Amino acid sequence: DAKTTQPPSMDCAEGRAANLPCNHSTISGNEYVYWYRQIHSQGPQYIIHGLKNNETNEMASLIITEDRKSSTLILPHATLRDTAVYYCIVRVPRGGGSYIPTFGRGTSLIVHP
Amino acid sequence: GAGVSQSPSNKVTEKGKDVELRCDPISGHTALYWYRQRLGQGLEFLIYFQGNSAPDKSGLPSDRFSAERTGESVSTLTIQRTQQEDSAVYLCASSLGASGLYNEQFFGPGTRLTVL
Numbered sequence: 001d002a003k004t005t006q007p008p009s010m011d012c013a014e015g016r017a018a019n020l021p022c023n024h025s026t027i028s029g030n031e032y033v034y035w036y037r038q039i040h041s042q043g044p045q046y047i048i049h050g051l052k053n054n055e056t057n058e059m060a061s062l063i064i065t066e067d068r069k070s071s072t073l074i075l076p077h078a079t080l081r082d083t084a085v086y087y088c089i090v091r092v093p094r095g096g097g098s099y100i101p102t103f104g105r106g107t108s109l110i111v112h113p
Numbered sequence: 114g115a116g117v118s119q120s121p122s123n124k125v126t127e128k129g130k131d132v133e134l135r136c137d138p139i140s141g142h143t144a145l146y147w148y149r150q151r152l153g154q155g156l157e158f159l160i161y162f163q164g165n166s167a168p169d170k171s172g173l174p175s176d177r178f179s180a181e182r183t184g185e186s187v188s189t190l191t192i193q194r195t196q197q198e199d200s201a202v203y204l205c206a207s208s209l210g211a212s213g214l215y216n217e218q219f220f221g222p223g224t225r226l227t228v229l
Binding site for chain 2: 034036042043044045046049087094095096097098100101102103104105106
């Protein structure tokens with residue numbers, strides 16, 4: 001019951017920018033978009049989150065469209081260590097009044113030399 | 114200091130046996146989550162705790178699955194009468210809370226369960 005749509009796989013040359021798209025057309029007005037990544041055999045790791053404005057941190061940039069129906073995660077200079085599955089997440093309301101991050105299948109990004 | 118820890122890291126069991134998987138969240142995190150990840154798949158939500166209570170158990174795949182949390186700390190996921198389809202990596206995460214607009218989850222390394 002993931003509320004996001006991502007391409008199953010992408011590839012990128014080392015040193016180039018990796019642009020990972022995500023559609024979240026049913027996102028509610030006050031809900032954040034989160035990005036996590038999962039390197040093989042590890043637990044997912046938080047990357048970045050945003051609401052309306054574009055965001056940047058030491059790992060990545062997040063561009064959110066004005067209508068908030070889609071976003072793009074940008075890894076400005078991809079390295080081989082960025083090879084991972086990238087998850088775009090919005091939270092789903094669950095019992096007890098809480099909102100739980102729901103992970104789809106994500107995008108498998110392969111960075112090649 | 115640490116992050117979320119899980120034990121065992123690997124568990125191989127025979128079909129029909131019971132298994133217990135343990136999660137130690139980050140100290141002070143009131144919310145704790147269990148997910149299951151089958152090979153090549155995304156994360157499947159199982160259950161979450163706010164404090165020691167589990168408000169939503171609807172993600173548990175069958176009544177063979179149960180979980181508890183004590184002392185707003187350690188959680189145990191128990192699978193009774195294991196089946197081969199239970200083979201997966203079981204991931205635990207914790208966060209400061211589960212309500213509010215933003216709560217970053219911190220994940221453990223997972224327990225890889227193999228049911229023969």
